[in-house]
Amino acid sequence: MTAVLQILFDALSLGSLYALGALGIALIFGVMRLVNFAHGDYISFSIFALLWPTTAATTILFLGQVPPAVLIPFVILIGAGVSVLSEILVFRRLRDANPATLMIASFALGFVIKNLLLMLYSSRPKSLSILPGLAQQVEIGGARIPLLQVVTVAATIVILIALTAFLKRTRFGLEMRAAAQDFTMARMLGVRANRVILLAFAISGMLAGAIGLAIVVQTGTADINMGLSVMLVAFIATVIGGLGSLYGAVVAGFLIGGASVLMQVILPLDARPFRDAFVYALVIVVLLWRPQGLFAPRTAKQRV
């Protein structure tokens, strides 16, 4: 029983990262059909902003030493900032471009951010121990769970609830949901496109910052590619969940996290290195079963 609980928490904490990532990607996709491949680089960028640029091996904390009450909002704001800036400088100028062009532009942007970090900080991973208080164990139902896992899961839930409330209760939120459902219609109904898109980028960037924090607390390392694997899985989760469905993206994020942990647990040793192959094969199967995603909104149906 405790083993099951432990596995459940392992799955939930990994799933949390994917869910937050998927949400960040789904928000942008919803309002402008952009698969934002720079998202992973927003994650690294928001963390590297804590460090003083140096190519030396030793990490020089820049803002990393400040108390959590300042540090957490700072990282999240940096994430939002880089995201908003990329919308203003790049994506706003590509409003009428097709999805492939948008996607490649986002990839090019991510490439620029990544190589900028590489030049400033070198490829050497930087170690930083922030929020060290989270490095303990707690007991839940007989299982000893790392506090960080509990906090990650709890923080994810809080973020999801807050975002849901925002989307449901505020005018901005309503506009965003309308835009995600049917952008053209929303525009006709008077939703101001640029403002909604900017807001989506801001929230998406904040989520990137939050993911960055979760990763860096988990791993103690800031690495140029730290956001990549989360971003790729999140991207897949967005599609599996059903494009246009924020809720679906979150659930799919958790599902992929769960599947990955479960594979690690049940696969025999010889097959374990092939874990990702099984997970991705599962992705193909799910897509064949529900090509529109698990929670596709009705509007996603092909129209004749």
Next chain:
Amino acid sequence: MAEGALLARAVTVSFDGLTALSDVSLSVPRSRITGLIGPNGAGKTTAVNVLSGFQLPSSGEVVMDGEDVTGLKPHVLRRRGLARTFQGGRLFKDLSVLDNLEVTGIGLGLTRREAARKAAEMLDWMGIGRLAGQEAGGLPYTDERRVAIGRALMEEPGYLLLDEPAAGMSELEAAELGRLAQRIVREMGCGILLIEHNVALVLEICEEVFVLDSGRIIETGPPAAIRASETVRHAYMGTAADVEPVGAEAGV
């Protein structure tokens, strides 16, 4: 063979708990123009989708020339001689007009050379040969409709389903379209199902008319009978106010 017909038998379509068509039966005989009218949201396009294989009915069957063709894919049905057009044209906008027609020829198994030749012939037959080299995406409205019909007519299909071909046309253009439909029937022996908002056009050129309302056939008969029908008048009066709301017919 010319005496065959395309039939829908007791077709019901429901999705997400919504019933779009309920127990609909209709027949489209060859060498005649059959009309399908009904107020907005009546389920006309769904009926066309079922007949042309784009929508699998929840129950009931589609029969073509005595053969059950329910559940066959659209491209298979087209190869068996069932062609259709779409609201809004749906031309291959990046291709030339000639290529638009050529695609159907290819879909039906012709070589490119063969298909191009027949496409050119068809354009001439339709009297729009001058459009051949133009890009389909830039065509004016009425030409777009003509090209769409030409594309559907490649290799002389047995049946042609026209989904609101006159939408947005002037009286004059609609009348011309009506003459084209009559010419198609006369020269190709094709059975046409004309789905239209323009009731006057339907009543003028059709021999048999089906009236659909809220997913049910509420009246069938020759134009005169439809004109006289209380049921039809009632159905139309109820929604007559909203003559042409934008995009209303799009979804279902």
Next chain:
Amino acid sequence: MTRAPSIMAKTVSTPLILIAILAAIAIAVDAFGSGPLARTVIEMLIRVVLVVGIWIFVGNSGIISFGHVGFMCLGAYAAAWLTIPPMLKQISLRGLPEFLLENQFPFWPSALAASLLPAVFALILGPVLMRLAGIAASIATFAMLAVINTVYSNWSTVTGGTSSVIGIPTVTDVWIALGMASGAIVIAWLYAISRSGLALRAARDEAIAAQASGVNIERERLIAFVLSAFVCGAAGVLYAHFLGIITPDAFFLTATFVALSMLVVGGINSLSGAVIGVVFISVIIQLLRWMERGVQVGETTVAIPSGAQEIAIGLVMIVILIFRPAGLLGNREIVWTSRREPRVARTQPAE
């Protein structure tokens, strides 16, 4: 009746011009360039094969594929299995079947066989994947790439796992690369003007109308998928015989995005775009590389810092996409227009 000029005759100028451009570059570098520059050109030509291979599927079907570099991987490893001296294989790739372990095949037959492997793989997996459309299909191709990468990174006895496979004869020179690139262009052009190519481009514009025109979309997609897998496989073969050493991570995300970027920058819907995209980006990279080394300006050497090349190339791409969202070629083909030709001549994917 007067016979209209055939589609072939009407469109043949496009592949000829593209091949001529590549040949001109190859000849100039062979005559005047250094060894390292020649290698740059070979690499460019290999990319042409890859990107043109990707274009056959992506350009005609409109489905962005993230998986085609996976075909390159299959081709490269198959080439390695066929051409590495048996002695080496018996040490590092012991899990190979007997006849591969004990034989070594010459380049051309091996290249053909190695390119066929990804084609066969695509033929088996394609009927499943081609049922998907749009972004679901893109994700499925990405999943396919991830599966190939994971398997090849860990199937140690057959692929050597993450370690480099070595001992592949390095036979790729400028002329072989030019020949294969020309071959890829011809194959892509023949496909584009084929019945399947036209039908698939129609389906790209309007899938539903294409079905109503009798087009079996899944079948046409599959044809393009298999053909493009073959060409991408050939790119893998060339690459393996170019470096003489391969690892699975050379065929993963970076390679995928570099190839797609070249395609999109050139213009995704035209064959000319695919080729020009590769040439253009390669030239820009080479120029930036020289700038990184330093350019003599009067008395002083001006150099951009190491690593600035990557940043610059990203910025260049963004700027191009902002000003030309449909790519450099704007989806047009390069054609040799003589006045007498009717405008209908254009049957390549149009503007």
Next chain:
Amino acid sequence: MQTTRRAALFGAAAIVSAAMPAIAEEEDIVIGFAVAESGFMQAYDEPATQAALIRIEEINEEGGLLGRQIVPVFADTKSDRAEGARAGLEVIEAGADMVVVSCDYDFGAPAALMAEAQNKISFFLCAESVRAGIQGVGPHSFSASVLAAVQGATMAEWAHEELGATTFYVLEDTWTEYNKGICDGFNWRAPQIEGVEIVGRDTFVNDDASIAAQITRIRNLPEPPDAIMLCSMMPGVVSAVRQIRNAGIEVPILNGSGVDGSYWMDAVPSLSEFYIPVQGSVYGDDPNPAVEEFNVRFEERFGARPSSQYAYPGYVMVDLWAKAVERAGTTDAAAVVEELEKMDEEPTLFGPRTFTSELHHQNRARYHIVKVTDGEPAVVDSWTIDEPIPLEVLLQ
């Protein structure tokens, strides 16, 4: 390859790196560095390159090699394989007598193969795969470092002898061949030792966001193991160690040299019971005072002490090659290779080195054992495995 017709059209810029500190003259000896000056590998290639430059400068100060000055030339591989091959060709065209290639086998091999094709000696800066040499490049290729498998075997022997460990858990990061190499050495040596038992194995991938499931498996063992053999590298290894310790698993963790350096240890507060094999100590406590002198010189020259032991192989490399050249009396590759292959327990600043005509790499070496206690690394022992790791094991 077209090596002679050059420059007319495309300019001299293509030929030689502008980063070259001096123009090589006819009588100079040229060492070509085809290493990463940008991109992912840069952080790994730079320290060893710098150490090599120190040895080059020392030799030049002492009057040079065969009475001639050594001039280094550079070409950037940009951490890319195809670029690597091109960089190799560039330095060869610039007249390199010996080609230094990237630290990692996969990234260095393309340039090394270029050198091999022209019968030039190539040295991997710090590759630890058996392929970095005859097996993976050819008879003119060498590695300056020690095989990864030796690190795994060293940890197995030493942990059993000195820590009294009998039960081990093996956690393998399948990301690179280096990681697998450490585990291969461990897996070869540990079962040979009387009484040693491997109680469990698991795998992960370097960039896994979380290895919670793997940790849960360790914690569910009936008895905690005496030690965990962790075969991984940067950056994933830091994450793994942090997660293991945060999960309350406090048993000794054994590693390869890849985790050497204190620069990352902030990530795991008060890290203890953590063991690393090193060729020399960067912590100021190397038993050989000359190593510390080198560290100081390194700091004077480049502004910071070496961050890990991976600078040292660069120094060893130039040292050994120059000795061989001196003994052969020529830079001719065949003669130098012959001299290098005669080296048996040849003393260097960082332990004895041996090359044979079968193996241009170290399958046995003296390692210092660094123990980390409360975040403070210190040398606690030195260890040389009983017998060299057989070639068959390495080639598996």
